Amino acid sequence: MGDVAMTVPVLLALTDKYPDVKITFLTKPFFAPIISKIPNVSVFTADVKGAHKGPLGLWKLFKQLREMDVDAVADLHNVLRSNILKIFFGLYGIPVEQMDKGRKEKRKLISGKIKELHSLTPMYLRYRSVFERHGFEFSVHKAHVLGKHRITTDFGTSFIPKGKKLIGIAPFAAFSGKIYPLALMETLISELAALKDVKILLFGGGQKERTVLEDWDQKFAGCTSIAGKLPFKAELALISNLEVMISMDSGNGHLAAMYGVPVITLWGVTHPAAGFAPFGQSVENQIVSNRDEFPLIPTSVYGNKFPPGYDQVMKTISPEQIVKRVRQILIID
Structure with a gap:
């Protein structure tokens, strides 16, 4: 849930700079409300315990996504499922860029050998870099947040x-x-x-x-x-x-x-x-x-x-x- 929420400022900044870009956000159904208020972003939900379970299910998911005429894929998760989807997209020549999780520097950080800690790259900048590698240059500021919901x-x-x-x-x-x-x-x-x-x-x-x-x-x-x-x-x-x-x-x-x-x-x-x-x-x-x-x-x-x-x-x-x-x-x- 936190991973999804951390993408919000980045998506707001991206759509603010590039209002003509259409984004389809792939996530689990429960998390859809987190993304639903972002302009130019639609949500496609994955049923990872049902129709999209396992390699065959992911192939079905890929075919559904391909029908949307996707031009490029930004993998902001970099896990087993998204890596399998990356292979499928690659078979059809659709470019995929993935988030660098910074595993090496994180291992060093938790080694117990560092007396003075130095901050690693914040997650929102790791997300932004994925889009930058697709050619989208933009900045993310504190103002890139959602507004208050009206309480009914x-x-x-x-x-x-x-x-x-x-x-x-x-x-x-x-x-x-x-x-x-x-x-x-x-x-x-x-x-x-x-x-x-x-x-x-x-x-x-x-x-x-x-x-x-x-x-x-x-x-x-x-x-x-x-x-x-x-x-x-x-x-x-x-x-x-x-x-x-x-x-x-x-x-x-x-x-x-x-x-x-x-x-x-x-x-x-x-x-x-x-x-x-x-x-x-x-x-x-x-x-x-x-x-x-x-x-x-x-x-x-x-x-x-x-x-x-x-x-x-x-x-x-x-x-x-x-x-x-x-x-x-x-x-x-």
Whole structure:
């Protein structure tokens, strides 16, 4: 999900510079609402668990795409499926350019041998370079974000009381090494809920996550769990109207960033130097775990690997640090 969201500023910049270029964005059905508001971009959904499953399914997918008279392909994912499609397009002379994932420099970054970290190429620039190799020259600026969605009355009044500043919190991630300790998160929510004229919206996915979020919903006034209550498109509308999002190194931060929402990212065993910081965010919005205490950070690019003891890294981030940054963004004395 985060990978799809990170393409949005690049696509907006591209279509802004080249309004006559027609783009077909290939993705899974669930992610279609992320792309649907971009001018001159249509979405084609792949059924990778059904009609487009396996090599034969990908061949069927390729034939459907070829019927669109595709002139060139920009592979922004560079995974097994897209590499198979690359072969198919190549058989018919259709040029394909692929994203350079920077695997070599990322391996060096997570080797544990680097005392002073230097930032790698941000993901949005890696995406842009794919289009540049196709001959499209353009710049990507902070202004290349989507606008706020209009909140419709059928659910808006339930979650957005008038006069309140909306704080989004997405406290979960795919791997435990990227999740802020729940006890500290509860303290954070308690302190934020005490701020004047704020409303906290909690975002999450799985059933286990929903249980935790519902507990906090019941425990703290002015705090509402969104998990499982709205279709994805409606969740995006809410996210677009946030004043600030507090996220782990996860997809929700990138969703908020594509709307220009300030995103405070809490980093555990991963680090923004790998290039995955949400688009357009300041250094001050990157709250990282203490590398003096845990010098092997980042232990992995995606947070799935870390040595013994490194499950404690995020305890070095205090709730007070986060509240201070929220106050600065919301301009609360």
